[in-house]
Amino acid sequence: MRDISLPKIYELHTERLLLRQWRTSDLHAFAQMNGCEKVMEYFPHPLTSVESDAIAHRLTKIITEKGWGFWANEEKNSQKFIGSVGLKQTDACLPFSPAVEIGWRLDSQYWHKGYATEAAKKSLEFAFNELNLKEVISFTAKINKPSIKVMERIGMVDTGKPFNHPIVEKNSSLLEHVLYKIEQVKLIDGRGA
Template sequence: MVTPIQPKTERLLLRQWRDSDREPFSAMNSDPRVMEFFPALLSRAESDAGIDRQIAHIEKYGWGFWALERLEDQQFMGFVGIKHVTDDMPFAPAVEIGWRLAAPYWGKGYATEAANAALRVGFEQLGLDAIVSFTVPGNFRSRAVMEKLGLQQCDNFSRPGLPQGHPMQEHVLYRIQRRM
């Protein structure tokens, strides 16, 4: 196991997951507003399995999709981070940046602030050449965050694992290159 990186901003801490995150993460993943652009709401077991995957990634690499905590009150807000994409993605191997915040934290700049910290880890600490992000075309809130971060739309692709014709099958791919 490597020593985990835990980025911090003026308002936020990107940290390893805790057992106390499981309940609010599950509540977030069963909120139709939060999961609007995902194939389905997640059960508690599916949410817990997601946390377990993130913990394993962070333990292996020292970084990943971190739990997001607001410093002023130590409130769990969701997740933000960078991680390896699965091998079935058409642009693999790659590192993606992603986020999912509970609805009460939307529109306050938290996703952009935390994602900027994650990009700094990727480029400055890890020396990555590029980072990608992706979503369905209609997810304008996430696409706006990608554009604020400096990612540029570069391609569309069909998301593996979804049946042909599924409304969430088409995705837009964004990419940012390390600035030399």
């Protein structure tokens, strides 16, 4: 029996994807993805299995406590874990905190299929219709053009307020980040109402 003091754990469904709570069976695929140079090109470095597992456990805990977060994403047809997309509170060290960010990280074999956009639109629908957020932000390294394209496809706009990420080394090409946002709109199946 579920502890009634804990919130409902939300699962989101799109035509092709299930955004759900993490499972132990996701850890190996998540670690392989996080250890891949290609997937981690716009992050400071690929992660070890221990680092990847720690992130998955932290994301699981957030969903357990809040009912939502960076969900594990499953391809419905194959029932395979493909990555993570969702929402979370920004880290306190960021200059625009507190805020809720939307983010994504998918295994490269699932790129160029529209999955990040599909899952992100569903996450925004949840953010505005269920959480009643007024605004959602997203940020990435200025050189990360693929993620910037996803931000623009889901209706986000550049705030024109770039910032240096506080945990990125000063001489890194990843230091300068762009900040995008989208303000509350009522979304129905990923489209404006």
